Each structure stands twice: as C-alpha cells, then as structure tokens.
Amino acid sequence: MKRLFLTLALVVLSISTITAQKQVPHATSLAKQAKANRTEIVLPQVKGYNCYKGDFHVHTTYSDGRLNPAARVIEAWLDGLDIVAITDHYEHHSGVRNMLKTISMKDSTVIHYRMAKVSHNKIHEEAVAQLKKSGFPMLLVKGGEITRKPEDVGHFNLLFLSDIDAAFDEDPAEAFRKAKAQGGIVMHNHPAWRRNTSDKTEFHEQVYGEGLVDGVEVVNGTTFYPHIVNRCIDEKLAMFANTDEHYLTEQRYGAVGRFRTMTIVLANELTEESVKEAILNRRTIAYSGGSLVGEEMWLNEFLNAAVDCRLTQVSEDSRMFRLTNNSSITLTLIKNRPYILEPFKSLLISIGRDKNSGEYQTPTFVVENMWHANYQHPKIELTIDE
Ligand SMILES: [Zn+2]
Ligand SMILES: [Zn+2]
Incomplete structure (x- = not known):
C-alpha cells in the first residue's frame, strides 16, 4: 500500500513538473504585456476589399503548444493579426500522454483517457474570455486539427465550426463531412508532412474528389510548398500561410525582424461570414518571410494598390x-x-x-x-x- 502511495505521489509530482515545463516563462510576462505596443502591419485596400491578417493554425498547452489560449490571443494581437484560429490537435495532448506512458499500473489507460479528454469548445472559450477582457477587436475562429499518424492521411484543420468537439470522428473523411455540415471549412495542413513530396495520396484523392477540401497551406511555418500553388489554382482552392506555432512567434519571426507567417484575407468586413466568404472565393494571399504567394490577379491588384x-x-x-x-x-x-x-x-x-x-x-x-x-x-x- 505504501508503495502504491509512493508511486502515486511520484505521478502527482511529475504532473506538476510537466505542467511547469510546458508553459514557457515568457507566457506569463506576455500576458502582462497585454497593453504593450502592437505591431501595425499596413496593407492597402485591394479592389475595395480590406486586407485582414490571419493565422488559421496555432497550438496551445491543451495539446503540444507552449502558450495557453489567453497568451496565444495576446501574442496574435501584438503581432498585428486581425484573425486567429486556435486549432489544437484532436487526437493528442502530448504532455499528458507522454507522462502517463511511464505508469505501469493496470488502469493507466483509463487515467490516460480521462486526462487527455479536453473540450475544444472550452479552449475557444478561454481565448474568447481574454479577447473580451483585453478588448481586442479581433476575430477568433473556432477550429481543431485532425492529426492522423498515417502519412497518407496527415493533418487537416477544421475551421469556422460552431461546435469543435462535435466535428470529431474516428474516420477523418467523416470528420470533414461533419465540419462542412456545420458550415465549416477544411484546410489541408503542411501537405508534404513526413512524405518528402506534396503529391496526393489515395486518401487525398478521395477527399479532394468529394469536394471536402477548401484550401491548402502553401506555407506552414517557414516551409514553402511551391507545387501546391498550382494545385490551388487548378482545383480552385484557397491558399493559406499559417505559423502552426507551438512555441513563440517572437523566437521564430521577431528575432529575425520578420512579421509572422500569415494569410492575408481580402474581405468586406471583419466578421466570420465575410472572412469565410472571402476564403471560399479564394481571395487570399499567403505571406511568409517577406514573400507573397497567390493568384496572379490578386498579386497584381495588391501591388497596384x-x-x-x-x-x-x-x-x-x-x-x-x-x-x-x-x-x-x-x-x-x-x-x-x-x-x-x-x-x-x-x-x-x-x-x-x-x-x-x-x-x-x-x-x-x-x-x-x-x-x-x-x-x-x-x-x-x-x-x-x-
Ligand atoms: Zn499538423
Ligand atoms: Zn498543427
């Protein structure tokens, strides 16, 4: 009995250590800086549309990110964004899982399951609470990342959902259908993930063929997928550029004097409906590292504006x-x-x-x-x- 108690005590100890490690110290100081100066990224009006700066792919401590939802919102604001979608992994909450792997107790799987079960709607609510508290005029898009290990499936973000949890399904194609039934958008993330090619797999052919995919990341973080630009043009898909940030944007972009990777959305106004309409009509320009990627017509209009x-x-x-x-x-x-x-x-x-x-x-x-x-x-x- 004493031994079991000791084991449990160690477990509790490792939980707190891991929680402490997961949140980088900078997160707290970032939260205190909520009233710090925001980077203003000035973009022109293009053909009557406003250029809104969005990141449709970031992670928090609820999956494998290092900032909590509130800090992610503050970070996005300070970086000059207008739109952010917190898209934690549906399938894995790595900090918790990795730790529990070390427990050899018979019912560890039960504990694992109970601990790893996170409500994605609650993650969104935490972000919204910070938005309201700070009064940031930003748009928070509800989303989650379908994260499948098989490389031929890969990762997809479900965006503009009304109920993030309800869109999940063991069958990824079915999850896309559920997202679409909610009026959501499906984005193919980092299309060459662990494959050294961005060519479609059989699964991709199936879901693209069924019209379930609305857009693709032509840039993920600082990785550019040039071949995807042609796919987007040929198949009428929206081009996205997102950070997929797990750590701090300041480390990856600020340190080298760049704006963070972002999707510029040409929309009428900063509302969910308007931004979604712009994406579905492919009025997006991907920005990363000082470069702009998009359809020729929009790049032409952007430059002239x-x-x-x-x-x-x-x-x-x-x-x-x-x-x-x-x-x-x-x-x-x-x-x-x-x-x-x-x-x-x-x-x-x-x-x-x-x-x-x-x-x-x-x-x-x-x-x-x-x-x-x-x-x-x-x-x-x-x-x-x-
Ligand atoms: Zn991913
Ligand atoms: Zn991701």
Whole structure:
C-alpha cells in the first residue's frame, strides 16, 4: 500500500513538473504585456476589399503548444493579426500522454483517457474570455486539427465550426463531412508532412474528389510548398500561410525582424461570414518571410494598390517614375536590375524607350518577392496614377 502511495505521489509530482515545463516563462510576462505596443502591419485596400491578417493554425498547452489560449490571443494581437484560429490537435495532448506512458499500473489507460479528454469548445472559450477582457477587436475562429499518424492521411484543420468537439470522428473523411455540415471549412495542413513530396495520396484523392477540401497551406511555418500553388489554382482552392506555432512567434519571426507567417484575407468586413466568404472565393494571399504567394490577379491588384506610381519627368530618351510604397511589405522590383522599394518610402526610376519599337516602355516589373506558380514570379505593370 505504501508503495502504491509512493508511486502515486511520484505521478502527482511529475504532473506538476510537466505542467511547469510546458508553459514557457515568457507566457506569463506576455500576458502582462497585454497593453504593450502592437505591431501595425499596413496593407492597402485591394479592389475595395480590406486586407485582414490571419493565422488559421496555432497550438496551445491543451495539446503540444507552449502558450495557453489567453497568451496565444495576446501574442496574435501584438503581432498585428486581425484573425486567429486556435486549432489544437484532436487526437493528442502530448504532455499528458507522454507522462502517463511511464505508469505501469493496470488502469493507466483509463487515467490516460480521462486526462487527455479536453473540450475544444472550452479552449475557444478561454481565448474568447481574454479577447473580451483585453478588448481586442479581433476575430477568433473556432477550429481543431485532425492529426492522423498515417502519412497518407496527415493533418487537416477544421475551421469556422460552431461546435469543435462535435466535428470529431474516428474516420477523418467523416470528420470533414461533419465540419462542412456545420458550415465549416477544411484546410489541408503542411501537405508534404513526413512524405518528402506534396503529391496526393489515395486518401487525398478521395477527399479532394468529394469536394471536402477548401484550401491548402502553401506555407506552414517557414516551409514553402511551391507545387501546391498550382494545385490551388487548378482545383480552385484557397491558399493559406499559417505559423502552426507551438512555441513563440517572437523566437521564430521577431528575432529575425520578420512579421509572422500569415494569410492575408481580402474581405468586406471583419466578421466570420465575410472572412469565410472571402476564403471560399479564394481571395487570399499567403505571406511568409517577406514573400507573397497567390493568384496572379490578386498579386497584381495588391501591388497596384500598395504602390503609387507617378510620372515625374519626360525626356527625349526616357521617362522618370516616382514609386511610393504605401504598405508595410518591402517590395523587390526587377527591370534590368533590382529595385528595393521599402515600406513608406519612394524611389525614382528612369525607364528608357524600347530598343526595337522606339516607344517609351511601361513601368512593368518582375516582382521578386511574389510567387504565383511553381517557382515563378509575376510580371506586373503598374498603372500610372494621376
Ligand atoms: Zn499538423
Ligand atoms: Zn498543427
């Protein structure tokens, strides 16, 4: 009996140690900084739509993340986001599970099950409570991550759910159907996960074929999947870029002076309906590490909205343009040589006549920090503003 008591005492001790380890010390200080300065990422109005900055894939201490839901919300706010979806793993709550694996008691599986059972709706409620307490004008999207070990199934986020727990199913395809029945969206996460290829598996063919998938991550964290850009265009799927953050965005992005990876959503307003409508109509641009990935038309519209282009001087052999970047995104424009157009700065660029036709050339640039197809940059003509 004494021995059993000792075992249990050790178990309790390891529970508290693990809980303490799981939450990095920074989380508490982050919570205290709720009133700290937020990074403002200025993006233009594109064809009448607002550019909202979203992350549709982050984790908390309820699965294998290192920040609690409240701290994740504060982090998203400070990073300049408008939308965040906490998408903890449905299947594994690793801290708890790993610890309980060491117990050899007969009923350990029962304890494991009881402890690992987490209500995802409750996780969302915790995040909402922080949002209300801080008064952040952000949109919190209800979601969860279907996390299957077999590589041919992989991971999918169920987003815009009304009841996160009710969307779960042992059969992943059935979970997608349940999510869709709730009016939700299904996103294919990190499509090359543990496979070294982003090609579809038999399972993927089935669920894509059934129309259950609405979008794919073309970027997960700092990993870019160039082939997925073409898939999104060909199959009319929304492109996403998300952090899939488990630790701190400050460590991965802030430390190198970058905004966090995000999905820019071109929507009418910051409401669930409006943002969902924009995603289903594929008005998204993926942002990561200073690059923008999207459909050519939207990249064209975005560049023209961000850059003010004025004709300042005309001479016999050339025209001078003043380009002003009214966005927070540094733009790399190439015409014979690269021009780095920094945020809220102007450049004067002289463009000569075409050698063959003798006509003045238009201000058309290959945009090196934009990607619109497999490893390809778009060539965009700037409209001359008056
Ligand atoms: Zn995943
Ligand atoms: Zn994830």
